[in-house]
Amino acid sequence: MTRRISKYKRFMMMNPIVQFFKFIFLSLKVLVIVAGGHGGTRKA
Amino acid sequence: MSKIVVLGAGIAGHVAASHLRRKLAKEHEVVVVSPNSNYQWIPSNIWVGIGRMKPRDLIFPLAPLYAKKHIGYKQAKAIGFYPEGDNDEQKPYVLAEYVAGDEKGKQEKVTYDYLINATGPKLNFEGTEGLSPGKNKAHSVCTYTHAQEAWIALEDIIKQMKQGKKVKILIGTGHAKATCQGAAFEYILNVEQELRRHKVRDMAEITWISNEYQLGDFGMDGMLLSYGSNILKSSEMVEMIFEDRGIHWILGAGVNKVEDGVVHYETLDGEYKQKSYDFAMLIPSFSGHGFKAYDKNGGDITNKLFKGFMIVDADYTPKPYEEWTVQDWPETYQNPSYANIFAPGIAFAPPHGISKPRKSKNGTDITPAPPRTGMPSGITAKLVADNIIEMIKNPNHELHHKGSMGNMGAACIASAGFGMTKGSGISITTYPIVPDFKKYPDTHGRKLGKTFGSIGLAGHWLKLALHYAFIYKAKMKPFWWLIPE
Numbered sequence: 011m012t013r014r015i016s017k018y019k020r021f022m023m024m025n026p027i028v029q030f031f032k033f034i035f036l037s038l039k040v041l042v043i044v045a046g047g048h049g050g051t052r053k054a
Numbered sequence: 055m056s057k058i059v060v061l062g063a064g065i066a067g068h069v070a071a072s073h074l075r076r077k078l079a080k081e082h083e084v085v086v087v088s089p090n091s092n093y094q095w096i097p098s099n100i101w102v103g104i105g106r107m108k109p110r111d112l113i114f115p116l117a118p119l120y121a122k123k124h125i126g127y128k129q130a131k132a133i134g135f136y137p138e139g140d141n142d143e144q145k146p147y148v149l150a151e152y153v154a155g156d157e158k159g160k161q162e163k164v165t166y167d168y169l170i171n172a173t174g175p176k177l178n179f180e181g182t183e184g185l186s187p188g189k190n191k192a193h194s195v196c197t198y199t200h201a202q203e204a205w206i207a208l209e210d211i212i213k214q215m216k217q218g219k220k221v222k223i224l225i226g227t228g229h230a231k232a233t234c235q236g237a238a239f240e241y242i243l244n245v246e247q248e249l250r251r252h253k254v255r256d257m258a259e260i261t262w263i264s265n266e267y268q269l270g271d272f273g274m275d276g277m278l279l280s281y282g283s284n285i286l287k288s289s290e291m292v293e294m295i296f297e298d299r300g301i302h303w304i305l306g307a308g309v310n311k312v313e314d315g316v317v318h319y320e321t322l323d324g325e326y327k328q329k330s331y332d333f334a335m336l337i338p339s340f341s342g343h344g345f346k347a348y349d350k351n352g353g354d355i356t357n358k359l360f361k362g363f364m365i366v367d368a369d370y371t372p373k374p375y376e377e378w379t380v381q382d383w384p385e386t387y388q389n390p391s392y393a394n395i396f397a398p399g400i401a402f403a404p405p406h407g408i409s410k411p412r413k414s415k416n417g418t419d420i421t422p423a424p425p426r427t428g429m430p431s432g433i434t435a436k437l438v439a440d441n442i443i444e445m446i447k448n449p450n451h452e453l454h455h456k457g458s459m460g461n462m463g464a465a466c467i468a469s470a471g472f473g474m475t476k477g478s479g480i481s482i483t484t485y486p487i488v489p490d491f492k493k494y495p496d497t498h499g500r501k502l503g504k505t506f507g508s509i510g511l512a513g514h515w516l517k518l519a520l521h522y523a524f525i526y527k528a529k530m531k532p533f534w535w536l537i538p539e
């Protein structure tokens with residue numbers, strides 16, 4: 011094992027309070043991708 | 055009155071059937087033909103494979119739901135396509151064979167006005183000598199029964215480790231042209247975390263084996279991601295995770311044979327190698343189901359409908375990687391020969407790969423096939439349903455609903471470990487799924503910002519939230535349609 015994620019980063023990744031806000035952010039981000047819609051590519 | 059027949063009750067088939075039923079008046083008939091009596095939320099199979107969920111947590115029986123919602127259901131499998139009918143039957147039909155109950159083995163001509171082929175992939179274990187779920191210590195998590203068997207074997211290995219045995223675990227792709235690397239990626243991280251939870255991590259050597267040229271290719275040619283304030287390649291992100299978790303990797307490996315505890319593979323350098331293991335989970339290649347199609351007089355027209363998977367409005371002209379464009383990818387999933395047949399989800403034949411094709415020095419193709427994940431499967435199924443609804447209202451209608459994978463985003467939340475406080479997930483979104491090198495020439499064909507990665511506990515919560523949300527939606531509970539695909 012080679013430590014590639016610093017202790018601070020790991021703390022941030024696993025801290026439930028920080029991650030609660032991240033959860034909200036991620037949910038919105040995913041919604042934006044979905045709401046961004048889809049379409050064809052052949053007619054501009 | 056129109057009759058719409060949906061083949062398959064996976065993500066694509068079920069989404070199509072449920073939207074059709076909700077939006078069409080009762081005079082129109084919606085019939086699902088599928089051999090599996092249960093709906094399964096496949097993404098959560100990963101957690102069955104580590105013993106943290108039971109199959110019952112991700113399945114439910116289809117028959118009662120369909121009866122309640124006025125969707126016809128035949129527990130049968132399609133075995134032949136007759137898009138012009140035959141000498142006795144004027145209407146187009148699918149020949150289906152019942153697989154359960156009193157009618158088991160009975161064949162029926164299921165006629166239709168519109169047909170949605172959402173039969174997904176055939177799990178082509180036969181494509182790799184010796185690869186079969188539960189045989190030769192190699193397992194699968196592609197279905198809930200496979201995943202359950204994988205967990206029984208893994209649990210046994212964990213017991214052996216607790217008694218002091220050192221073991222080798224191998225997880226990845228079981229064929230030179232396999233796809234679905236994402237599922238194997240989730241599984242390897244979940245297994246690694248479970249071994250830590252059981253305090254036996256130091257007893258296991260864990261290795262990733264894959265047909266990818268680089269880590270993080272995922273059959274999508276890799277990605278350039280926004281990661282916090284940095285821009286990272288997906289290969290760098292996965293390398294960081296694997297090194298951090300002490301996972302070794304073998305890349306460019308075309309697995310061609312599995313023996314008891316030994317996998318044989320060819321490398322891109324043309325070498326033939328072996329790797330031993332005590333427990334393996336290898337994703338098989340996916341293929342079409344080998345369906346045959348016939349015209350009115352019984353003539354074979356399979357090549358009008360199938361090219362392995364079903365032919366749709368893609369550009370199948372063979373061309374080199376450098377000339378691939380997003381315009382090659384289908385927009386409506388309509389068969390060009392029969393306008394009333396559609397194939398959303400995994401059932402359609404892709405025009406070509408997404409990852410750069412590579413051959414070994416011996417000429418063997420070792421390249422991931424293009425993935426079609428849950429989100430595009432649901433989106434394409436819904437747009438097919440919407441187009442059919444418009445066609446019913448106006449048969450000469452141009453198809454308005456379009457969704458090319460070259461103009462569609464996807465969110466992939468990869469579980470990296472289970473647990474409300476100790477879990478982790480790698481959230482990746484990409485836009486578009488198929489890179490558009492003309493639109494986004496400097497960012498490997500994708501839009502940065504909409505293509506981003508994030509690692510942490512929130513990813514696990516999100517994956518778990520999606521599990522409950524999508525099962526709620528699949529059960530067609532109140533306001534289910536508000537949950538997007």
Ligand SMILES: Cc1cc2nc3c(=O)[nH]c(=O)nc-3n(C[C@H](O)[C@H](O)[C@H](O)COP(=O)(O)OP(=O)(O)OC[C@H]3O[C@@H](n4cnc5c(N)ncnc54)[C@H](O)[C@@H]3O)c2cc1C
Nearest residue numbers: 062063064065066096097131132173174237399400427428
């Ligand atoms: C282990 C695993 C984990 C995954 N995790 C994720 C994830 O986290 N996120 C994500 O987005 N995607 C994930 N995927 C991919 C996702 O599951 C697929 O994209 C999706 O299931 C494809 O939907 P589909 O309806 O096209 O095919 P399927 O879900 O395979 O459904 C096919 C249906 O057709 C039926 N069928 C088969 N043969 C016949 C026949 N002859 N006649 C009639 N019906 C037939 C089958 O019984 C089934 O009901 C994962 C896949 C696997 C294997």
